[in-house]
Every structure is written in structure tokens, then in C-alpha cells.
Amino acid sequence: MNKPTPARLAAAALMIASAALALPAHAHYLWLEQGAKTSRLYFGEYEERLHERSPGRLDEMPAPEIRAVDRSGKLSGLDAVRGTDGFTFPMPQGSSGIVAEETGYAVKDWTRYGIGVVKPMFYARLLTGPAPVAPVLPLDIVPTGKASEFRVVFRGAPLAGVEVRIVAPNTWSREERTGQDGTVRVSYPWRGQYILQVVHKESVEGVFGNQRFEAVRHRMTATLSVRNGAATSVPAQWEASKMD
Template identity: 35%
Template sequence: MTILLKTFIHTACCAALIASGTAQAHYLWIESGDSGARLYYGEPDALLKEKSPGKLDNIKSPKAFVQDTPSGKPGAVTISRAAEYFAIANNKGTPAILAVEESLEVRDLTKHGLGFAKSNYYARYGQAATDSSASPLVLDIHGSGPNKLAVVYRGQPLKDAKLEVIAPNTWMQEHKTDAQGAVHINTPWRGQYVVHVLHIDQAPGEFSGKKYDSLRNHLTYTFTKADGSDPGPAVPPKHEMD
């Protein structure tokens, strides 16, 4: 590929990409490890991975699953805490790995104008789903082709959901789903991408005897693109961490 063509592709892509200049809430995402997979907590766009002792300890009881086929029923696997991540056993090399953390307590976020909120975290690695009924992820992503995704919540398409797509070099693009929950993203570079969705369910409820005003559901979908342009170095944006 000529330098001119590389420059054109980079310029065109950057027009659609947004450098992440403001801090986002922490969430979970999965990456491939030497043996199995690793569940991280932090901000991938800032190259921030929390540790234990530290904020990683805020994640109390995550559960992990592997899925042999996109439509198959996931099976529970062992997940264990390490100093910088949770190790997920995946000796079978299955195409999809899932994680769920729904044990976090209700938090008082009234000083931020968010009332009392309950946060849930969902993470997917590898293949996107094809059947919501087989997934333990209340908030999930379906795939229908290269760069074609759909967001579902409780098995139904999620309209106007905002996706943040974090590229291998930490550039971030934002998209919004259509009426069918579908969206088309851009993946110009080779390497790992992390898709993040935050869906706030305004239906009040109760968890462990405490009432909440809303559910803050975070979903990440991590996948690796083998082809594409060289992404260059990963440089985190300059912003304050939460």
C-alpha cells in the first residue's frame, strides 16, 4: 500500500473517529490470555487496567461462560482473581467467552444527579451472538456480517443505543443503533477492538433489600481483526480518571 493511500485511509477514518477526550465510567472487558482469557476492569480507551489491592476489588463475584457455537448454550467455567485481572479458564479454545457481574450493590449517585443506581456488567469476547435465548448476557451484541452489529436488551432490539468502538490505537468512534437495534461500525486497522454500550434502564427495582431508581447496564464486545492498516502506537488520551 502506498504512503498516499495509507494517508487517505487514515484521514478518512479519523473523520469518522472521535478521540476519547472525556473519562467514561469503569467497566469490564475480556482479552485473550496465554492460557484461557482475562477479564479486566478499567477504561480500555485510557489503557487503564485496575489492580488488586485497589479498584479491581470492587468486582466481587463475576461469572464466566464459554460458548462452543454462536447459538449454543454457554457452559460455566472457572474464573479466579489475579493481581491485575480475573483469569477465565478456556482450555477448549471456544470461539466465544462471556462474563457477567450482577452482584454490585446499589449506589447513591444523587450528587451526580443519577439517584440510586444499580450497575451490571456484561462482557463478550470472540464471536458475536446469534440467539439471545442462549446467552446469559441481559445486554448483548449480535453479529450479521463484517462490521454489522445489533444490540439487544432482554432479547429485544435496542433502539438508539450508543456504541463506543475503541480501536487498537485507542481512537474511539461513536455510533447509534437504528430502530432495529442495528449499526455499522468502522474497523480500518488490524488488532483488537473493544465495543462498549451503556444502557440505562429507568425502571425502578430492588436489590439485596435496597431500592434503586435505574439499572446502569454496561456491555463490552471484544474482537480481533486480522487484516487492515497498521494502527500505530496506542496512546491514551489525556483526561482525569474517575
């Protein structure tokens, strides 16, 4: 086999960079990550190891609201600092998790992706344990209290038949659908951080920032950490559903 020349390596690097720049905007989302003393809110794509930066596309998020939430659903605001690749905030003691919400994202014409002209809404939740918690976001993912079970809720009601994308720590992913009660079971082949994603399009027309939209596109993520056990090989069901 011939060794790649510097010119070929440069061309390959350019193709990879171009592919990253071409990632469709509608695939981006917010997600939370917990640290020892401070935690972060990111915008991009976890499975692509993509963290949007400022100056740059991170600035499309004008003012995400980050709040601590207790078991009853009581919310307390947190002061976040915008950095070059995300938002940093102190991790409060004794909370059942963190939620983030960005409602100021501009109207987008994603017609060429089959989505239409929409008002995107972004939500994120950081779960600190498996205990059940009250939904507090318009589109939310919350644990039910049963092992590895979550419920997807939209405006207080279970959301049936919606696709939940599960991204593993090694960026492998698969999809499951919620049942009639809005619940979904999740398996954890590896130790580390998992992110659950849900998208729901609401057929509501309106105007935002002098721009008309034909629907509201809600996008939600829930981040959780798994400490116990880790498979050293890829389970067959994950292999079959890996998304490139």
C-alpha cells in the same frame, strides 16, 4: 524554551496521577481479552490503559460469572482465578466466544453525574469470529453475520437508537447509533483489538443489599480482534470524533 525543572516534572506527575484517581466510577466497565491458552477479564477503562487492581477497586467486582458459549447459545461455566489486575481463566476449544456477567455490584449514587441512584450491572463478551451468535445476556452485542455489522439486543429485543462507542487498538474512539433494527456498522482502520461499548438505563426501581435504587444501569462490552490491514494515519472521520 526553558527546560522543565524536577519540581515541575513532579508537579506534572502528581496532576496526572490525581486525574487518574478522579476518573468517575460510572465510566468503568468489564472487558475480556483472549490469550493463547488463558484469557483475562479486566475492570477499568481500556482507552485509558487502566486495569483496576486487588487489593483495590477490582474488589468491587465480588464474583463475576464467566462462561463459554456455543453457536446455539448453550453456556458452560469456567473456573476463573482472581489476580492482582484481573481474572484469569482457561480458553476452551471450539467455543464461539466467552461471556461474563457481574450482578453483585453495589448500588451507587451517581446523582452528581446526572445518572441517579442506580444498580449497576456489567456484562462482557469475547467474540472469536464474525459468524452470528445468539444473544445470551440481558444487554448483548452480537454479530449479525454481515460484514462488520452488529446488533444490540436488550432482553431479547433489538435496541434502537442507542449509542455504541467503538474503541480502537490505539485507544482512539468514536460513536455510532444503532438503527431501528438495533444494528450498527463498524469500520476497522487498524489491526488489533477493538472494544464496543453500550450503556442502557432501565427504569426499574428496587432494593439490593438493603439499598434502594431508582433504575438499573446495564453496561456491556464486546471484544473482537482484527487481523487484516491497518491504516498508518488517522482517518478524517475518526480524527473528528476523537474523545480526549
